[in-house]
Amino acid sequence: MATPSASGRRIGKVMAQVAMVMNLDKCIGCHTCSVTCKQAWTNRSGMEYVWFNNVETRPGQGYPRRYEDQEKWEGGWVRTPGGKLKLKAGGRLKKLATIFANPKMPAIQDYYEPWTYDYENLIKAPLSDDMPVARPRSLISGEPMNVTWSANWDDDLGGGEELGRQDPIVQKLGEQVRFSFEETFMFYLPRICEHCLNPSCVASCPSGAMYKRAEDGIVLVDQDKCRGWRMCVTGCPYKKVYFNHKTGKAEKCTLCYPRIEVGMPTVCSETCVGRLRYLGVILYDVDRVGEAATVEDEHDLYPAQLDVFLDPNDPEVQEAARRDGIPDRWIDSAKRSPVYALAKKYKVALPLHPEYRTMPMVWYIPPLSPVVDTLTKTGHDGEDAGNLFGAIDALRIPVEYLAELFTAGDTAPVDSVLRKLAAMRSYMRRINLGEERDESLAEAVGMSGTDIEDMYRLLAIAKYDERYVIPTAYGVDDADRGVIEEIGCSLDFEGGPGMGGMGGPVPFGEASGRPDAASVETFHALKTRQTSDGRSDLKGRVNLLNWDGNGKPDGLFPPSDNGAAPDEKEKP
Amino acid sequence: MIPMTPTDAGHAVDAVAPTALDHILWGVFPYVVLAVLVGGLVWRYRYDKFGWTTRSSQLYESRLLRIASPMFHFGLLVVIIGHVAGLLIPKSWTEAMGVTEDMYHFMALSLGTVAGVCTLGGIVLLIWRRRTNGPVFSATTVNDKVMYLVLVMAILAGLATTLLSAGADLTGGHGHDYRETVSVWFRSIWILRPDVAAMAASTFAFKLHVMVGLTLFMLFPFTRLVHAFSAPVQYPFRPYVVYRTRDQHPNRSERVVRRGWEG
Ligand code: HEM
Ligand code: SF4
Numbered sequence: 135m136a137t138p139s140a141s142g143r144r145i146g147k148v149m150a151q152v153a154m155v156m157n158l159d160k161c162i163g164c165h166t167c168s169v170t171c172k173q174a175w176t177n178r179s180g181m182e183y184v185w186f187n188n189v190e191t192r193p194g195q196g197y198p199r200r201y202e203d204q205e206k207w208e209g210g211w212v213r214t215p216g217g218k219l220k221l222k223a224g225g226r227l228k229k230l231a232t233i234f235a236n237p238k239m240p241a242i243q244d245y246y247e248p249w250t251y252d253y254e255n256l257i258k259a260p261l262s263d264d265m266p267v268a269r270p271r272s273l274i275s276g277e278p279m280n281v282t283w284s285a286n287w288d289d290d291l292g293g294g295e296e297l298g299r300q301d302p303i304v305q306k307l308g309e310q311v312r313f314s315f316e317e318t319f320m321f322y323l324p325r326i327c328e329h330c331l332n333p334s335c336v337a338s339c340p341s342g343a344m345y346k347r348a349e350d351g352i353v354l355v356d357q358d359k360c361r362g363w364r365m366c367v368t369g370c371p372y373k374k375v376y377f378n379h380k381t382g383k384a385e386k387c388t389l390c391y392p393r394i395e396v397g398m399p400t401v402c403s404e405t406c407v408g409r410l411r412y413l414g415v416i417l418y419d420v421d422r423v424g425e426a427a428t429v430e431d432e433h434d435l436y437p438a439q440l441d442v443f444l445d446p447n448d449p450e451v452q453e454a455a456r457r458d459g460i461p462d463r464w465i466d467s468a469k470r471s472p473v474y475a476l477a478k479k480y481k482v483a484l485p486l487h488p489e490y491r492t493m494p495m496v497w498y499i500p501p502l503s504p505v506v507d508t509l510t511k512t513g514h515d516g517e518d519a520g521n522l523f524g525a526i527d528a529l530r531i532p533v534e535y536l537a538e539l540f541t542a543g544d545t546a547p548v549d550s551v552l553r554k555l556a557a558m559r560s561y562m563r564r565i566n567l568g569e570e571r572d573e574s575l576a577e578a579v580g581m582s583g584t585d586i587e588d589m590y591r592l593l594a595i596a597k598y599d600e601r602y603v604i605p606t607a608y609g610v611d612d613a614d615r616g617v618i619e620e621i622g623c624s625l626d627f628e629g630g631p632g633m634g635g636m637g638g639p640v641p642f643g644e645a646s647g648r649p650d651a652a653s654v655e656t657f658h659a660l661k662t663r664q665t666s667d668g669r670s671d672l673k674g675r676v677n678l679l680n681w682d683g684n685g686k687p688d689g690l691f692p693p694s695d696n697g698a699a700p701d702e703k704e705k706p
Numbered sequence: 707m708i709p710m711t712p713t714d715a716g717h718a719v720d721a722v723a724p725t726a727l728d729h730i731l732w733g734v735f736p737y738v739v740l741a742v743l744v745g746g747l748v749w750r751y752r753y754d755k756f757g758w759t760t761r762s763s764q765l766y767e768s769r770l771l772r773i774a775s776p777m778f779h780f781g782l783l784v785v786i787i788g789h790v791a792g793l794l795i796p797k798s799w800t801e802a803m804g805v806t807e808d809m810y811h812f813m814a815l816s817l818g819t820v821a822g823v824c825t826l827g828g829i830v831l832l833i834w835r836r837r838t839n840g841p842v843f844s845a846t847t848v849n850d851k852v853m854y855l856v857l858v859m860a861i862l863a864g865l866a867t868t869l870l871s872a873g874a875d876l877t878g879g880h881g882h883d884y885r886e887t888v889s890v891w892f893r894s895i896w897i898l899r900p901d902v903a904a905m906a907a908s909t910f911a912f913k914l915h916v917m918v919g920l921t922l923f924m925l926f927p928f929t930r931l932v933h934a935f936s937a938p939v940q941y942p943f944r945p946y947v948v949y950r951t952r953d954q955h956p957n958r959s960e961r962v963v964r965r966g967w968e969g
């Protein structure tokens with residue numbers, strides 16, 4: 135089966151993964167991604183506390199509180215002395231023996247108790263001397279409560295020293311991390327599920343309800359197979375599987391697979407204000423995943439994972455990919471993948487907590503801003519290469535902190551990334567100022583001037599189509615032929631709401647007329663909207679979710695007295 | 707208690723002829739229960755896979771649950787094993803293996819009492835937790851309450867039979883030997899020739915326990931108890947990481963989808 139690659143190594147089974155990179159320097163911590171994600175996926179009861187996407191301030195405790203303390207939560211994998219991988223919370227038999235009460239499950243207080251406000255009191259309160267207030271009420275118990283914690287209580291270093299000291303990484307680095315305004319550093323870390331290559335959540339699921347999709351690597355929970363054993367919550371070291379306390383089933387970030395399947399980016403990427411998210415395909419050798427996840431030295435985990443990624447431009451890789459049934463358009467897409475470029479070509483993106491050994495697939499470009507900020511704060515030129523290189527060497531604390539996040543504590547790769555970003559800053563400044571290109575700046579970080587310019591393009595001005603290179607699951611032709619519709623909506627059972635009825639044919643109203651393939655319509659409408667500068671034209675029926683607020687599409691308002699009912703032309 | 711004279715045929719001698727009520731309760735009802743149980747499980751699996759879950763409440767409260775739930779479930783597991791042994795294995799078999807009546811009795815009663823008390827203690831704690839913990843209480847449905855009522859009654863009646871036997875033993879007498887009556891009846895159900903007389907010859911405590919137990923089985927498919935039927939016994943035997951291809955034809959047995967271009 136296996137074919138040798140250019141490097142002489144045999145290529146095992148090739149699989150494709152839709153992966154993400156986030157450029158942390160650009161995150162302004164606005165939480166737009168969290169909010170749009172919540173609106174799209176988790177604004178339901180039972181999911182009040184669930185943030186598939188959350189943005190945490192670092193240094194800070196994260197969400198749920200101190201989730202990185204694996205001595206406590208026991209998420210992810212550990213390497214046994216014999217060189218095998220074992221779930222940190224215990225093997226299968228231990229899982230079954232403790233199934234009746236999971237010993238390592240975070241309680242709602244470790245997330246936060248969700249609440250609403252008693253708005254009714256504002257209008258219903260009897261006349262009195264005091265202004266009526268809307269008291270917070272727990273969405274869990276319904277009782278009045280005091281709000282003492284939330285998903286980002288320590289946002290922007292709120293709570294300072296007292297809360298910041300509780301950050302497990304700060305505790306590891308010790309007293310050296312300072313929280314006084316002059317000495318501190320800060321950045322934002324947006325997090326979603328990592329869609330790991332070696333997912334410990336999947337491994338922890340006793341029912342086998344969780345799975346990794348073979349086509350695109352998205353990790354999902356089969357809602358019909360989940361039996362509520364809640365072991366996955368413990369298994370995931372990133373605490374990105376949540377328990378829906380109303381339905382009694384686990385739910386997690388789906389990487390917006392209905393969007394990915396038709397070539398659209400995830401909601402968090404789409405709406406990101408900083409445009410800092412990149413989506414693209416990575417081809418990898420699945421036979422090497424186990425070996426890479428078991429390397430002895432934690433510092434080798436990052437290079438080992440890079441090694442699992444295959445070069446889509448290598449003809450032998452392409453051949454092996456075809457052999458394993460990966461469609462050509464996926465291979466083409468992998469060649470243009472911004473994720474591959476940032477992670478493997480320029481090596482500026484790093485995995486989050488590789489030491490959990492789950493082989494995460496949402497990677498991060500560490501922020502240079504703590505370094506630049508210190509320089510400018512102290513009156514130095516934050517774009518001068520010499521200053522920047524010097525500062526990277528001198529500012530050990532931010533670098534060590536970043537290394538604990540991204541490289542299991544190895545500062546060398548973080549150093550190298552920061553130097554590349556610094557070199558890019560200085561190199562591009564010369565160009566902006568009309569000075570000559572300084573090739574030596576690029577060489578100092580082991581790159582060429584062209585590389586730096588390409589990387590700059592990708593990081594700074596890449597357009598929609600360059601940031602999100604996502605092959606459709608079907609091929610566009612297929613979409614046009616209505617295959618997407620076949621995947622269908624769960625309400626599309628015969629006579630169901632999605633089929634134009636509530637248990638029977640409905641002659642008028644919203645559900646009348648010929649059922650359109652909603653996903654095809656949405657796909658085309660959003661595609662035009664996102665790739666054109668003008669107003670988008672929504673043909674046919676109005677889907678309010680697609681309406682961008684511009685214009686007055688037909689059918690949006692009831693017919694005026696003199697006009698014909700817009701419904702007329704829809705009647706079959 | 708009426709002392710029974712066991713016959714070696716493994717058949718209880720009828721003290722009284724079974725009445726019409728006996729026939730309904732022990733001749734007809736078990737089959738109704740069986741039909742509801744099997745039919746209910748099939749129905750639930752087909753139409754409500756999404757509702758098939760433990761509905762764990764651990765997110766709300768962990769401290770008490772971590773004592774109560776294992777106590778209840780492990781106790782229950784032993785109880786279930788005891789039931790299987792007592793009901794399915796004919797007395798003649800254990801005797802052939804050289805287990806004397808007294809040995810069997812001692813084992814069953816001591817182990818049964820410990821397990822029964824664990825189960826009862828566990829469920830009392832679980833119910834107490836349910837009632838006193840706000841979030842857990844507000845997540846409790848009427849369905850749950852009915853289930854708890856029947857479940858507790860079944861456990862209490864079961865424990866009563868055990869304690870009555872033990873009490874009789876300790877006072878030097880002999881308790882009712884259910885292996886001569888209930889077990890015989892239970893096995894006869896499966897060969898479709900219910901031995902109503904055997905069950906009718908049992909004591910009131912046993913009859914009550916069996917009745918409540920049968921009712922509990924009827925509730926299984928329609929309550930959270932359904933989780934017991936999906937115990938993840940296959941987990942140790944599957945590879946850790948599960949891969950699945952995107953459904954080309956998602957489970958559509960129930961629906962006929964019209965194409966987008968069809969009217
Ligand atoms: C081996 C099979 C079984 C397994 C693996 C199992 C597992 C579980 C689990 C994980 C829970 C959820 C606990 C929580 O987090 O809130 C639970 C709850 C429960 N189980 Fe089981 N169970 C099994 C068999 C049974 C049986 C046979 C019964 C009763 C006849 C039963 C009765 C209950 C009850 C009443 C609860 C609710 C406890 C509460 O929250 O008040 N279970 N079980
Ligand atoms: S990050 Fe996602 S894929 Fe990885 S273990 Fe957690 S839930 Fe599973």
Ligand code: SF4
Pocket residue numbers: 160161162163164165166167168189322324405406407408409410
């Ligand atoms: S929307 Fe973008 S910039 Fe805003 S918090 Fe999310 S990742 Fe950061």
